[in-house]
Amino acid sequence: MxxxxxxxxxxxxxxCGLEVEVQGHRVVDVRGDNADxxxxxxxxxxxxxxxxxxxxxxxxxxxxxRGADGFSPISWPKAIQLAASELGRIQREHGRxxxxxxxxxxxxxxxxxxxxxxxxxxxxxxxxxxxTASVDHLPHMYAALEMFGHPLLLTVPxxxxxxxxxxxxxxxxxxxxxxxxxxxxxxxxxxxxxxxGRVIVVDPxxxxxxxxxxxxxxxxxxxxxxxxxxxxxxxxxxDLVCTAHLTxxxxxxxxxxxxxxxxxxxRVAPLVGIDSATIIDLxxxxxxxxxxxxxxxxxxxxxxxxxxCAWLINSLNVLTGNLDRIGGxxxxxxxxxxxxxxxLLGAAGGRGRWxxxxxxLPEFGGDLPLAALAEEIETPGRxxxxxxxxxxxxxxLSAPNGARLERALAGxxxxxxxxxxxxxxxxxxxxxxxxxxxxxxxxxxxxxxAFGVRDTARYQGCVVTPPPGVRxxxxxxxxxxxxxxxxxxxxxxxxxxPALAAIETLSPRRILSALLRLGPHHLSLARLADSQHxxxxxxxxxxxxxxxxxxxxxxxxxxxxxxxxxxxxxxLLGAASATDDDTLTLIGRRQVRSKNSWLHHLPQMQRSNNVxxxxxxxxxxxxxxxxxxxxxxxxxxxxxxQVPLEITDKIMPGVVSLPHxxxxxxxxxxxxxxxxxxxxxxNDITDDARLDSLSGxxxxxxxxxxVLAAPSPGLNPSNETGTIHASLS
Ligand SMILES: Nc1nc2c(c(=O)[nH]1)N[C@H]1C(S)=C(S)[C@@H](COP(=O)(O)OP(=O)(O)OC[C@H]3O[C@@H](n4cnc5c(=O)[nH]c(N)nc54)[C@H](O)[C@@H]3O)O[C@H]1N2
Ligand SMILES: Nc1nc2c(c(=O)[nH]1)N[C@H]1C(S)=C(S)[C@@H](COP(=O)(O)OP(=O)(O)OC[C@H]3O[C@@H](n4cnc5c(=O)[nH]c(N)nc54)[C@H](O)[C@@H]3O)O[C@H]1N2
Ligand code: SF4
Ligand SMILES: [Mo]
Numbered sequence: 001m002x003x004x005x006x007x008x009x010x011x012x013x014x015x016c017g018l019e020v021e022v023q024g025h026r027v028v029d030v031r032g033d034n035a036d037x038x039x040x041x042x043x044x045x046x047x048x049x050x051x052x053x054x055x056x057x058x059x060x061x062x063x064x065x066r067g068a069d070g071f072s073p074i075s076w077p078k079a080i081q082l083a084a085s086e087l088g089r090i091q092r093e094h095g096r097x098x099x100x101x102x103x104x105x106x107x108x109x110x111x112x113x114x115x116x117x118x119x120x121x122x123x124x125x126x127x128x129x130x131x132t133a134s135v136d137h138l139p140h141m142y143a144a145l146e147m148f149g150h151p152l153l154l155t156v157p158x159x160x161x162x163x164x165x166x167x168x169x170x171x172x173x174x175x176x177x178x179x180x181x182x183x184x185x186x187x188x189x190x191x192x193x194x195x196x197g198r199v200i201v202v203d204p205x206x207x208x209x210x211x212x213x214x215x216x217x218x219x220x221x222x223x224x225x226x227x228x229x230x231x232x233x234x235x236x237x238x239d240l241v242c243t244a245h246l247t248x249x250x251x252x253x254x255x256x257x258x259x260x261x262x263x264x265x266x267r268v269a270p271l272v273g274i275d276s277a278t279i280i281d282l283x284x285x286x287x288x289x290x291x292x293x294x295x296x297x298x299x300x301x302x303x304x305x306x307x308x309c310a311w312l313i314n315s316l317n318v319l320t321g322n323l324d325r326i327g328g329x330x331x332x333x334x335x336x337x338x339x340x341x342x343x344l345l346g347a348a349g350g351r352g353r354w355x356x357x358x359x360x361l362p363e364f365g366g367d368l369p370l371a372a373l374a375e376e377i378e379t380p381g382r383x384x385x386x387x388x389x390x391x392x393x394x395x396x397l398s399a400p401n402g403a404r405l406e407r408a409l410a411g412x413x414x415x416x417x418x419x420x421x422x423x424x425x426x427x428x429x430x431x432x433x434x435x436x437x438x439x440x441x442x443x444x445x446x447x448x449x450a451f452g453v454r455d456t457a458r459y460q461g462c463v464v465t466p467p468p469g470v471r472x473x474x475x476x477x478x479x480x481x482x483x484x485x486x487x488x489x490x491x492x493x494x495x496x497x498p499a500l501a502a503i504e505t506l507s508p509r510r511i512l513s514a515l516l517r518l519g520p521h522h523l524s525l526a527r528l529a530d531s532q533h534x535x536x537x538x539x540x541x542x543x544x545x546x547x548x549x550x551x552x553x554x555x556x557x558x559x560x561x562x563x564x565x566x567x568x569x570x571x572l573l574g575a576a577s578a579t580d581d582d583t584l585t586l587i588g589r590r591q592v593r594s595k596n597s598w599l600h601h602l603p604q605m606q607r608s609n610n611v612x613x614x615x616x617x618x619x620x621x622x623x624x625x626x627x628x629x630x631x632x633x634x635x636x637x638x639x640x641x642q643v644p645l646e647i648t649d650k651i652m653p654g655v656v657s658l659p660h661x662x663x664x665x666x667x668x669x670x671x672x673x674x675x676x677x678x679x680x681x682x683n684d685i686t687d688d689a690r691l692d693s694l695s696g697x698x699x700x701x702x703x704x705x706x707v708l709a710a711p712s713p714g715l716n717p718s719n720e721t722g723t724i725h726a727s728l729s
Pocket of ligand 4: 105132136
């Protein structure tokens with residue numbers, strides 16, 4: 001039976017409205033929903049991949065147990081029993097911290113998984129919990145906590161009404177935006193310019209976003225904190241600070257002025273690679289625009305001064321009166337208020353309350369930096385991670401120095417993964433529990449509706465029926481969690497996990513319904529379910545001081561943690577550029593036909609614009625006698641990969657770029673991607689020792705590398721690339 005369904009695309013933060021044609025378990029056609037208040041008919045090639053995804057025979061449809069001859073099916077009751085007894089044994093013998101937990105990106109797209117994750121972690125009782133936050137957005141959360149009093153008080157650029165958008169370290173035209181639900185970025189940037197506004201992009205690569213902008217400035221990777229300090233120091237020096245409606249709320253402004261003073265454009269310019277006149281002009285233009293917003297994402301988060309960058313981006317918006325103002329950086333008012341809900345559910349968290357066992361890296365919101373996981377598995381002693389649960393993730397490809405993590409996984413006593421696929425990580429698990437995919441469960445974007453450029457709400461039931469052998473993530477957490485709690489014996493064992501039991505009885509859907517009703521718009525889930533399209537709750541509105549969570553509802557402009565980090569940046573001003581001629585600086589990139597590591601095997605993703613190449617500037621290629629298409633070896637402190645070279649002047653001299661999420665040559669199995677699409681994992685050469693010290697976020701950006709002609713043809717005879725070959729068993 002063929003039927004048409006309106007739904008939201010569950011694959012990325014843009015939340016595009018779709019009209020899909022469904023046949024049994026499969027999506028057979030995808031179009032944009034013109035009536036969607038956010039996406040207005042826009043959708044990207046990934047949405048078409050939903051057809052491939054729902055037809056994919058390589059996805060898991062029953063629990064799989066790894067034995068000497070590889071994986072074989074096992075029943076659900078046996079699988080849950082085995083996982084609980086093995087993990088329970090490890091915790092009894094070695095303590096609660098001996099079992100680690102990692103949760104990956106797709107869980108952020110599942111409201112039910114989000115609701116159950118916290119009680120699941122509380123039941124586990126381990127300090128070794130990890131997530132993608134520490135390879136992604138933690139610097140923004142850190143700055144929000146310091147300045148506004150809550151890690152989830154994150155601002156969103158009011159892109160549809162701004163007159164000037166300064167984009168630093170983000171490529172929303174290809175990523176479709178992050179912490180900014182704004183589908184159809186090319187269309188939005190064009191209309192911004194058509195109404196007389198300006199777009200300026202600061203990026204070591206001339207990205208698609210940069211090509212749509214009025215101006216693009218190359219910046220040396222990892223130096224954005226200096227650049228932002230120079231912008232702020234110019235505002236103070238030229239008396240351009242105008243905090244307008246925010247003035248009464250600010251504390252520490254004089255301290256910020258003093259702290260910025262050494263970072264004059266003249267001193268900063270040679271280090272960042274942008275001349276001082278340009279920095280000064282930019283500060284003037286930003287301060288004089290009738291509205292302006294500075295937006296930064298992964299390129300500024302994942303660098304050694306990531307949290308400083310996030311602080312300074314907020315500061316720039318404050319200093320020019322653009323925080324909490326139409327056309328500036330605004331706080332959404334979503335139907336489920338994440339700030340209120342997280343406080344209610346006891347998830348608001350803190351930071352630095354404990355450190356990781358081996359390196360003392362700070363926890364944030366209860367989780368440790370992902371960069372610490374490998375050493376926590378490798379290093380003997382009380383609290384060593386001997387058992388691991390991974391859920392909806394692929395840290396072998398997504399963690400810094402993923403190759404080291406992969407080696408460490410081999411030493412675990414027991415590993416269980418909850419995933420839809422055998423991937424580069426889950427293939428190391430002893431047991432893999434198959435999860436229902438997006439579209440195979442009811443859906444509400446509880447996280448990402450909180451970062452939309454308009455406030456909207458949408459709930460949908462299941463779009464396609466899941467195969468009988470899979471279970472939804474939240475059920476797996478509840479079943480595994482309750483069984484694991486019971487292995488503890490005594491009183492705790494008798495009661496299992498009351499929180500998980502309560503959720504199972506109530507159902508996440510009822511909790512969602514209550515959260516919507518209690519939320520600022522008092523929505524009814526039944527009404528949302530009846531609505532064909534997303535419900536428009538209107539444009540962003542001013543929310544201060546009401547939303548602030550600092551004790552006196554003030555904005556803290558210069559807290560000691562930030563100020564104490566500045567001397568090391570001052571020291572940089574005096575240092576000569578340390579790089580020698582042979583060293584290049586590595587950055588990452590995202591390509592349109594990708595979603596992190598997990599969709600490359602789908603035919604829709606396999607197009608010539610989605611190959612894993614090393615981009616290099618023509619000067620650097622000439623200097624090394626390298627030519628386009630040739631296989632090169634890229635070496636860093638941690639490892640090396642071989643990839644084909646792509647010479648392009650879209651990348652800054654001295655910088656090279658590899659896309660993130662490839663590295664599938666490891667998967668020599670029936671589930672593998674065809675060799676041409678294997679690529680190499682950038683995280684085989686990133687460095688788990690490079691971190692933003694404040695938040696513990698991995699500094700993927702700016703890894704020093706050497707690039708040379710590969711000593712022999714690549715690992716694949718067809719001159720395609722790969723890294724480590726391994727068999728599935
Ligand atoms: N197509 C596609 N879309 C995606 C994803 C995907 O994998 N594929 N993943 C999703 C996820 S999980 C996320 S978090 C978002 C990320 O969304 P974005 O942050 O928009 O995505 P990136 O492409 O990583 O953009 C980072 C940019 O920073 C630049 N950059 C690197 N180093 C520096 C530096 O030192 N300074 C500055 N100023 N710029 C730098 C890079 O060249 C790149 O253009 O994308 C989401 N959307
Ligand atoms: N060098 C470098 N490293 C990076 C980045 C970078 O730009 N450069 N980006 C970082 C960022 S922003 C992110 S978000 C991370 C992503 O890191 P991860 O979240 O670890 O990796 P993904 O590739 O998103 O893994 C998704 C897995 O979830 C599974 N999955 C999909 N849907 C579901 C579901 O509903 N339930 C379950 N149980 N499983 C599901 C897929 O099959 C896939 O195996 O990578 C980070 N690592
Ligand atoms: S931009 Fe994101 S939400 Fe929109 S269609 Fe593409 S993958 Fe789906
Ligand atoms: Mo991400």
